[in-house]
Amino acid sequence: MVPFLLMSNRTGLSGFIQTFLNQIIMLATTYYLPVYFQACKDAGPIASGVDIFGLACTVAPLSLIAGATVTKSAQYRPQIWFGWALLMLGCGLLSSLDADSSRSKGIGYQVLVGSGLGIVYVATYFPVLAPLPVTENARALAFFVFLRNFAVVWGITIGGTILQNELRKNLPVEFASTFTESTQIAYAVIPQIPDLPQPLKDEVRRAFADSVRVIWQVLTGISGMGLLVSLAMKGLPLHTSTDQEWGMQERKGATHGDKVMKKTESSEVSIAVDSA
Template structure:
C-alpha cells in the first residue's frame, strides 16, 4: 500500500513542505526504486543468515522510515526517509512469501499463499482511495503514522511466534558465502536502469544524456551481472539455473508483464476520473475501486482453486485472457460513458490481475529442482513484478505525455484551443485545478484530450498483456501434489514446547 498511497497526497505534501515538481516526483519514486533494488538481496541474505532475523531487520527499517517520513520537516528529509522506508518494504514484500513457502509443502502452499497475495493486491489497490481520503480530510502525515502500530505488532509476532529451522554456522562462514561482486554489480546496474526509467519524461527528457546514459549503463551492467553469476562466482547471488526451465522463465516474464500492466492500470486510471471526468480527488479515488476490488478477491480464489485441483496451467491461461481483454476494454471509456463501461467492464481485468498474483509463483516452485533455490527463486518473482511496475509507470507516462501533446496540438490547429489555454503533457497530471478555471468550452475540450491520450495508453498496455498471454502458452502443467521443498521449514517442536 505504501508504494501507491503517497500518490494521492502529493499535492498536500507539496503545499506543506513547499516542494517543487521535481522533489514531489522523488517522494514517490525513491520508495519504488529502493524497494525493487533490494528484493533479490534480501532473498540471498535470508538464505545465508536465516529468514527470521532478516525479516525482523526489514520490518524495523520500514518502521524507522515511516516514523521519519511522518516527522519530515522538508522535502530532502522526506525523500531520504522514503528511500529508507523502501529498503525495508522490499524485504517485507519479499520474505513474507518466502517464509510461507518455507513453512508449507507444495500441496498446502496455494491456500496459505492466498493470504499473501490478498494482502499485496488489497494494499496496492486501496492505497489510492485511502490516500485520497487522508489527503482530503486529514493530515498527509497519517499515511505514514498508520504504519507504526502495524509494524510494532508485526515485530512482536515475528519475535515470539516465528520459529524456523536454520543452519548453525559461524558468522565468518556466513559472510564468506555472500556474493560481493555479483551483488555490487546488480545493485549498481539496477539502480542505473531504474533511475533512467523513472526520470525519463518526468525529471529529464527521454533524449537527454541524464536519461540515456544510466539506461545504457544499466543494461550493460545487467549483462555483465549475468556473465559473472554464470561463469565467475562459485556461489552466485542469483544462480542462473533458476532460469533453465522454460516454464519458470515464462513465469518470470509473466510476473514482469503483470506488474507493468496492473501498475499502469492502477496509476493512470485515476487520471481519467480527475482529468476526463473532472471529479474531485476523493471521488476519483473511490471510482477506481470497481477495477481494483476484484483483484484481492480473485487472488484468494486462485489459491483455493489450485489447492483443490493441484494444477495451475489452465488458470494461468484464463488469467491472461481476462487481463488482456479487460485492459483492451478500457479503451471504450469516454468522459460521457455510462456506469457499465466506466465501472462494470473494469472488473474483467481486475479478476485476471488477481489470478496472476498467484499462478506465476506456483509455476516457478513446481518446476524447481533444487530446494536450496526456494528463497531466491521466489524473490525473483517479486523482483520481476516490481521491475514491471517501474516500466509500467515509465511507458505509460511517455505514451500519455506524447499523446496529450499531440491532441493539444491538433485542437490548436482546429481552433478548439488557443495558445493562451495550452497545457503540456508534462503538466497534465497536475493541472486539473488550473483547467477547471478555464472557460467551460475549453474544459470540455481538455476532458476529451485526457480521454483520448489515455486510450492510447490502454492500447499499448493491451499489446503488452497480449505478449504475456503468448508467453503463458509455453508453461507446462505440473502437479502441486508434492511435499516439503525448503531447508528452513517451521520448527513444530518449538510450537509444541510453547503450548505445553
C-alpha cells in the same frame, strides 16, 4: 547474481516473464484510471479513488479463488490462461471509453481487469516453483519479488510517457503552448479543467480521453504478450514437500560463531586474571 538454474527451463522462465508483465499492467491501471476520472469526469482525488473500487475490490478476492483452485486441482495453466484472457478483454474494453462514456462503464470494465490481475498475480507462483527443487524456493521467490518491484518502475514510466506525448499532440495548440516542454502536462492541467470555459473544457476532456485510450491499447498488447508467453508453460506436478534443511546451515554457523566468541572471551578473562 541470479542462479542460472532459475532460468534454465521454459516453464520457470515463462512464469518470471508473466510476473513482470502482470505487474506492469497493475501499476499502469492503478495510476492512470484516476487520471481518466479526474480529467474526464471532473472527479476530485478522493472521488477518483472511489471510482477505481471496481479494480481494487476484485484483485484480492480473485487471488484467493485462484490460489484455492490451484491447490484443489493441482493445475495452474487453466487459471493463468483465463486470467490473461480477462485482462485482454478488460483492457480492450477500457480503450473504448471516451470523454462522455458513463461512469458505470468505466467501473464495470475495471472488474474484468481486476479479476485478471488477481488471478495472474497469485497463479504465476506455481510455474516458477514447480520445475525447481524445493531447495531453490528461496532464491526463486527472491527473484520473483525483485521482478515485481522492478516492473513498478516500468508500469508508471510507460504510462507516463504515453500520456505526456499524446497530450502534446491532442490538446488544443494554443492551450498546450502555455506549458513548457519540461512540464508534466497532465498534472498541471487537471486542476484547471473544472474552471475552463467552453468549448475549451470539452476539447481538453476529449484530449485526455484519447490520450489515456492509448495507454489501455498498449496494456491490451502487453496482456496478449502475457498470454502468448504463458503458452510455453508445461503442466508440471506441484511440490508436496518442503525444504527441511532451509536455514539449518545459517543456524549452525551462528551457533559455531557463538561458541568461538565465548571461548575467546574466556581466554581473555583468564589472561587478565593471570596478569593481575
